[in-house]
Amino acid sequence: MARTKNFDREEKLIQAMELFWQKGYADTSVSDLVECLGINRFSLYNTYTDKATLFSEALEYYLKKVSFPPLHNLLHDKAGYEDIVAYLKRFASLQREQTCGCFMQNALLERAHCDEAVLATGGVLFNALAERFQTAIQNAQEQGEWNMSTDAEHFSHFLVMQMQGIRVLGKARQYELVDNGVGVLLSLLAMQNQAGAKYH
Numbered sequence: 758m759a760r761t762k763n764f765d766r767e768e769k770l771i772q773a774m775e776l777f778w779q780k781g782y783a784d785t786s787v788s789d790l791v792e793c794l795g796i797n798r799f800s801l802y803n804t805y806t807d808k809a810t811l812f813s814e815a816l817e818y819y820l821k822k823v824s825f826p827p828l829h830n831l832l833h834d835k836a837g838y839e840d841i842v843a844y845l846k847r848f849a850s851l852q853r854e855q856t857c858g859c860f861m862q863n864a865l866l867e868r869a870h871c872d873e874a875v876l877a878t879g880g881v882l883f884n885a886l887a888e889r890f891q892t893a894i895q896n897a898q899e900q901g902e903w904n905m906s907t908d909a910e911h912f913s914h915f916l917v918m919q920m921q922g923i924r925v926l927g928k929a930r931q932y933e934l935v936d937n938g939v940g941v942l943l944s945l946l947a948m949q950n951q952a953g954a955k956y957h
Contacts, residue, residue, distance in 0.1 A: 852927025904952035
């Protein structure tokens with residue numbers, strides 16, 4: 758007779774995600790997972806196949822449940838200049854709260870050289886960020902809130918790049934560097950906004 762699981766699969770996945778997020782892939786052993794999740798090895802392997810598969814699934818969960826909701830809510834289809842500013846300010850402020858850094862960025866730094874699934878998942882996030890920024894910039898240009906001569910696609914890539922630098926500095930707890938750097942970034946955006954007003 759087949760054994761039945763007496764635990765919530767998603768709840769355990771969240772616990773695994775948080776453990777991987779704190780310790781990384783290499784420093785998280787199967788024994789650590791068994792202890793953290795409160796399930797035996799048979800249940801762990803039967804439910805998630807192996808450590809690598811569980812890590813990939815945890816990263817996918819992070820993408821869909823942690824990264825995407827604020828991205829879609831703040832940089833929605835009608836987003837413009839003010840929404841970009843609000844998103845970047847929120848992102849910068851999170852660096853003081855998420856002392857372990859970004860789970861996705863941590864995973865890429867540790868595993869991208871040897872794990873195609875991690876590399877692909879990171880690409881999904883960065884492409885989604887760039888697309889949302891590009892749409893918001895184009896909306897702002899149409900509304901006279903952004904310099905019309907600016908290449909929206911290239912500027913969106915610039916913003917994604919800036920975010921990754923903010924993440925690294927935040928994890929290093931270099932908050933003064935973050936604050937000052939973000940101040941310059943927001944000033945640059947304000948210049949784009951002022952230049953856009955000249956066209957209207």
